[in-house]
């Protein structure tokens with residue numbers, strides 16, 4: 001079966017963006033024809049400062065989010081990155097394959113570093129090489145991600161191609177990003193030109209998977225919109241980022257298209273649309289967050305589940321890593 005790898009950083013609580021852009025499709029792929037490997041990418045999280053206790057808590061929260069959303073840890077391999085040392089080992093080799101010029105073109109780095117590029121961690125800069133290692137350590141061919149991660153998956157292909165070229169091999173596969181459906185880029189509720197992030201400044205700009213019903217309703221009620229009513233055609237949303245975002249979220253949550261949502265709500269005002277959207281989000285996220293809270297009551301059990309997943313991940317990774325060392329000519333005793 002084709003192999004899928006993807007991950008989420010425990011850099012804060014899970015958001016609706018992580019759910020729609022990633023987890024929802026992780027579940028669909030796990031139920032499909034794929035062998036699925038899902039990771040809590042804690043080594044990526046520490047590319048910016050994380051309080052140690054909060055990092056541990058967020059690692060368990062992401063794991064609970066996966067399981068509560070319907071990923072079966074007996075079927076999929078579910079683990080955290082730090083528990084499988086091959087990620088860091090292969091990342092070093094890829095640091096030596098990737099070129100500085102490639103990293104300089106990464107838009108996420110530019111956004112995250114801002115004007116402060118000299119002061120960010122070296123890890124933040126090298127992040128895409130670690131991500132390539134995450135994927136290629138398992139020879140994964142398909143990577144479901146949100147739109148924001150597309151460039152990094154393309155870089156993974158470049159790294160695989162350069163490794164294969166330099167060492168005259170076809171050892172690493174060329175990976176495909178899997179990005180389809182509405183809401184592959186969920187935007188910030190206060191500014192429709194920025195993406196919804198775990199680590200954004202204000203809690204009002206995002207829906208957290210653990211938010212309760214009242215909080216979700218309040219955040220949608222206060223979400224920024226424009227005064228015009230809901231249009232009939234998707235192209236009329238082109239210059240209305242906030243409006244488009246709410247319509248796409250509605251479409252993704254209800255399993256339809258933006259066209260279908262507009263057909264149903266054309267001419268309505270936001271005052272009517274927002275409560276309907278909040279009800280939909282609560283109906284969808286409520287059972288998941290209840291289950292997450294139940295799982296988080298027993299952190300030791302989550303840790304055991306991750307440890308079992310790590311053991312399975314190591315078994316898949318070990319021969320691939322050993323072969324990589326051999327191809328490069330590194331003697332390992």
Ligand code: AQP
Nearest residue numbers: 008009011017021022145146184185186196197198199
């Ligand atoms: N707003 C989003 N819309 C659609 N998909 C999204 N993803 C994240 N935000 C959105 C997808 O979730 C997966 C995991 O992402 P991540 O946590 O590893 O990194 P990120 O994209 O940097 O996420 P955040 O929430 O923005 O974290 P911070 O604020 O810490 O940097 C990916 O598949 C991503 O596409």
